Amino acid sequence: MIRSIDKIKSLGVYQNYTRPAGIKEFAAKNLIYGWNYSGKTTLSRLFSMLEERALHADFSNCEFTFNGGVDAITEKNLHECSLSVRVFNSDFIRNNLFFDSGSCNAILLFGKESEKTQKNIDGLNRRITESNSSIRSIKKKIDFCIESTQEEKKKAAQNIRQQLKVDPYTAIHLSNDILALTALAKSQLLSEKDLADAIELALTPDSKKPLEVEELLGRPSIEALHQEAVVILAAAPLFSNTIKHLEENPEIERWVESGLHLHPDPGACEFCGNQITCDQLEAFRSHFSKDFADHKAKVQRLLDQAKVSEFDIEAPKAAEINPQFREAYQDALGPFLGNIKKFNAAVKVLVDEIAAKVENPRKTMQPSPLPNDLEGDVVNTITAINAVIKDNNILAVNFINARSEALKKARAHFVQEAADRLEFEGWERKKALLSKRSERLCNFIKRLQAEVDRLQAEISQAQQGRERINERLSFILGSEAIQINVTKDDVGYERFQLVRKSGEVATNLSDGERTAIAFSYFLTKLSELKSEDFRDTIVYIDDPISSLDNNHIFHVTAAINDMFFTKVNNKYGKEVRTITCKQIFISTHNFEFFNLMRELRIDGEGSAPLFLIKRSSGGQSELRNMPNSLARYKSEYQFLFDQIYAFHNSSNKIEHEHLFFLPNALRRFVELYTFSRIPSGKGETVDHRAVELFGNEQAKSVLKFLHMFSHGNTIERLTGNSELIFLLEETVKAVFDELQERDSRHWKALIAAIES
Known part of the structure; x- marks a missing residue:
């Protein structure tokens, strides 16, 4: 205590x-x-x-x-x-x-804790509003990313549809294809040529299905023949008895040799008519020995072989090859023809050189050397051509599957292109980042909203006792008492709302x-x-x-x-x-x-x-x-009169102990007196009553002072102002004079009350 x-x-x-x-x-x-x-x-x-x-x-x-x-x-x-x-x-x-303050519905909060809590709630709600605004802004950016992605996919899908004549093919198909690409380890992009080939094959109709062509068969051979020619052309026959004239004249020798069998016996020559003797025949036979005949036979055989060594092979026309392989075929065919020509030229040289040996079998010769890897060049070009032909034939045999595979490759290429463009633009990446930010803001809002709900619960707890407050309001204010109803605010939280008896919201208290x-x-x-x-x-x-x-x-x-x-x-x-x-x-x-x-x-x-x-x-x-003089009064009216009357009778008014409150006391006294005499109706003031009781002139002077020195401005305006003290004295005297003159009975009763 x-x-x-x-x-x-x-x-x-x-x-x-x-x-x-x-x-x-x-x-x-x-x-x-x-x-x-x-x-x-x-x-x-x-x-x-x-x-x-x-x-x-x-x-x-x-x-x-x-x-x-x-x-x-x-x-x-x-x-x-x-x-x-x-x-x-x-x-x-x-x-x-x-x-x-932001509501016109007279929403009421009780308790400074509730007010502080509400301010916290308002702050949190502002942050929630700002976060929601940010989320809406982010959503617009996400929508832009989605729209940009969809637009890019539409363009890519349209390109695939037009390039590969695939219909239907939409952005949805492209999205599924891009998703499938993510499972692949490497890029599906093709070279420009491979893409062109794949597109051409993919678009090849059944009516233009490629045909099978035969591979090139045959293997050129000259190196072994040339090695044999080196030996044979360098060789010379062994002669026991030779006829010098024939030896020196190979043409005559050949002529004689070719006709020797026509004269197996001595006799007249069929050409010149001269007699051919036995000795002459024997001399000829000795000249044309078996060794010489074998040598000539070898040279002739070599010549025959050389003549048939020319390589002659017909390659398929380029038009017979599927367009996908045509360029490769032509690339392989070019060196092939040159190598064949080079090979056959070498064969011809060798034939000519062996033929010269045939003409002069006794003369030793040396064949011209062969170009390097003459056979290999031809074989390699044949192998290259056959490789293209094999690919062409595989395609011809498996055309339906190959065309389908080409379509798949070309489609994968365009899908990869679209995926790479999207990756470069980064729409999905931006969308993912924005989505994460939006998600963080949503989680932030959830945490803020949970805190708002908790604080709202605190306010609800603080706002309890509404019915008891209503009972007290009815008790204090009577039948016209304002009542507190429960309503819900814009976000659904319960709030107190003041209403009047008519049911109208009480907005002006x-x-x-x-x-x-x-x-x-x-x-x-x-x-x-x-x-x-x-x-x-x-x-x-x-x-x-x-x-x-x-x-x-x-x-x-x-x-x-x-x-x-x-x-x-x-x-x-x-x-x-x-x-x-x-x-x-x-x-x-x-x-x-x-x-x-x-x-x-x-x-x-x-x-x-x-x-x-x-x-x-x-x-x-x-x-x-409390002074006994004040404690004894039973009414404010008597007490006010006592204080004013004491001032009125004081010899030193400027030092009166209640001087600074007397203007208020005088005003209150006049209010109570005039009201007791004239219980006014609604809207009437002390001014109206004073005029009626004191008269217009006297009331004017009294009220002027009362209005000038009432309530809070009394002390400041009275302190140290003797002129205003004089006005107070004059006003008190005027009021008391009016009471004594116009209401002497009332005056006497007041004097009696304070002197008893």
Whole structure:
């Protein structure tokens, strides 16, 4: 329990407050009265520091000392304070009553924790919105990649369709083919020639199916014959008896030899008629010996062989070869013809050289050397040609399968080209990167949304007690009370919405309605405490009736009575009145409410002290015991008259102790007096009533001053201004003169009330 406030320094109007001598200690119930701007709310903020265990942001340099009964509580050990304190004041209303500024549906949030949580939610939702916007932007880029990929695939598919006459062949077919390519280890690109051949074969109709052609058969032979010629041409026959003339004249020798068989016996020559003798025949026979005949036979045989050694082979025409192999065939055929020509030229040389030997068999000769690898060149070209022919024939035999395979190769080539172009453009790679980023953002949004849901659950928990708040609102505001309904916001979360009795959304709340809602929430939050915690709680309530009319003041009083006051049996079994919390402080500027709070008595000597917050001429405030002169009044009206009347009779008005509050007091007195005389209807003000009671001229001078020096501008405008003090004196005199002249009975009753 708090016993007293011993010191306050640098706290607003409490610049250097020290507890006055003789001031009562705080008890279970404590009532504090003070006019507007006297320092009540500032005092409540001092108690709020106990609740928060931290200095107020506006008074970070303040100093104070609470007497807590055992240890003092100061600004230095505030964070160690163990007291449970709950404060209701204008700060509580501002910090715990929030309306969604972005909504026209009067969405209400209770509690500063909810407001802070809602700000976090709003921040998270903004990040979610930004992330969703980024996802939409990424999706556009992904769509562009997809569209670009599809466009490229459409073009590639159209090219394949046109080049290979494949129909149907769409981007879908191409996509499937590209997917199949990924399983292959190497590129399917063909050389320009191979591609042209594959396309040509793939497009070859059945009517132009290639035919089989025969391979080239035969093997040229000259090297063995040449080696034999080297031997034979170098050889000469062995002659035992030769006829010199024949030897020297080979032609005559051949002539004689060719005709020798015509004259086997001696006799006349068939040519010249001369007689051929036996000796002559024997001489001829000796000349043409067997060895010579064998030699000539060898040379002739060699010549015959040489003559048939010429290589003559007919190759298929290029037109007979499938176009796919035609170029290769022509490439192989070119050297083949040259090599044949070269070979046959060598054969002819050898034939001529052997023929010369035949003409002169006794002469030794040397055949011309052969060109290098003459036979091999011909054989190699034949092999090359036959290889092309074999490929051609294989194609001819297996045309259907070969054409299908060519189509497959050409198609694979174009598909590979398309895949390479797509890889170069990088659409799929970009799409994959963008998709990963979008996925990360989606996961980020999920985490943010989970946090939003968690925070929303916190708000929902904080918003509990709606029905109890509604009951209190009905109790405080009566039949026209605003009520709290549950509605859902744009994203489906439950929210509190204020509605009027007509069912319309309450979008424009009066200050009194805001106070009633906040106070109902304050009481509801207290009721949520565990009973043992509530019994150990110190409660400070500052002006819970602010901006409420007199009818509602009674309802607020009843609500406070119901919440904080009760009857219990003491240890002697006697029923006594006490409070339900540990300690309660109630401060107000409303005298009627102050008196109503006084009536909520509790038993026990000194258990409900009265205090006054008084502002001195130096502009500073202090907490004092309630003067007996003030405590005895039962109405604010009597008290106001007493203060104004004391000023009226004071000989030193400029140093009057309540000088700075008298303009407010005078205004309030005039309001109450005119209202008691003329209970005005809706819309009428004190100005209308004053004119009717005082007359237009007198009312004008009174009201001019009251409007000039009311509420917050009083102190600043009165301080040090003797002319304005004179106006206050004149206005008070004018009001009192009117009362004495126009309502003497009322005047006498007031004098009697304050002098009794």
